[in-house]
Amino acid sequence: MPYFYLPTIIKERNVADLTTIISLTAGISACFLIIAHQAEWAIIFIAIAFYLDFLDGYLARKIGISSDFGKQLDSFADIINYLIFSGLFIQQFLNFNNLIALLSVAIMIICGALRLARFNLNGLTEIKKEKYHQGLIVPYINLVIISLYFLSIYLNQKIVFLCPIIVIIISWLMISDLKMKKIKNHLIPITIAAFFICLSIIRLTS
Numbered sequence: 294m295p296y297f298y299l300p301t302i303i304k305e306r307n308v309a310d311l312t313t314i315i316s317l318t319a320g321i322s323a324c325f326l327i328i329a330h331q332a333e334w335a336i337i338f339i340a341i342a343f344y345l346d347f348l349d350g351y352l353a354r355k356i357g358i359s360s361d362f363g364k365q366l367d368s369f370a371d372i373i374n375y376l377i378f379s380g381l382f383i384q385q386f387l388n389f390n391n392l393i394a395l396l397s398v399a400i401m402i403i404c405g406a407l408r409l410a411r412f413n414l415n416g417l418t419e420i421k422k423e424k425y426h427q428g429l430i431v432p433y434i435n436l437v438i439i440s441l442y443f444l445s446i447y448l449n450q451k452i453v454f455l456c457p458i459i460v461i462i463i464s465w466l467m468i469s470d471l472k473m474k475k476i477k478n479h480l481i482p483i484t485i486a487a488f489f490i491c492l493s494i495i496r497l498t499s
Contacts, residue, residue, distance in 0.1 A: 368409045
């Protein structure tokens with residue numbers, strides 16, 4: 294009997310699944326950095342998680358290694374990287390009232406989980422050879438929350454009072470029947486993530 298046993302669930306993972314696992318690791322690290330009150334480092338790590346999340350889907354399609362297991366793993370990573378991260382970030386850095394923050398975060402996480410479950414079951418909708426998501430995709434919550442954080446720093450601290458309202462609106466959009474065209478050019482979200490990294494580095498070095 295070998296001294297080291299590698300479980301089948303690990304041995305059977307492909308390169309896309311391993312990329313998802315690394316993305317999840319970066320997301321978990323970002324959550325711990327939030328708890329440690331390291332907002333800028335948390336943003337850098339979650340941006341890395343976002344890039345890896347984009348990469349795992351690209352690899353799965355390019356190499357033709359998409360699987361049901363990979364889809365489920367990706368959804369679990371999305372819950373950590375986007376919903377739990379945003380919830381913790383709101384509580385630590387955009388919180389003006391604990392009860393209001395708790396309610397808005399709970400609504401966001403529940404709606405996000407419902408949206409991911411629906412996507413796993415139904416996938417994309419095809420209309421006239423164009424593919425559409427049903428409801429707002431989950432990564433947008435990170436974009437909004439991090440934008441609010443920097444706006445509260447560079448523009449006006451009172452912007453945090455808008456956070457619960459914006460979060461609830463986004464939560465509703467995630468579970469709505471809104472048809473959102475699948476993004477073919479990821480240059481814009483990639484550039485925004487790079488912009489957030491630059492802002493975080495500037496604040497860390499200033």
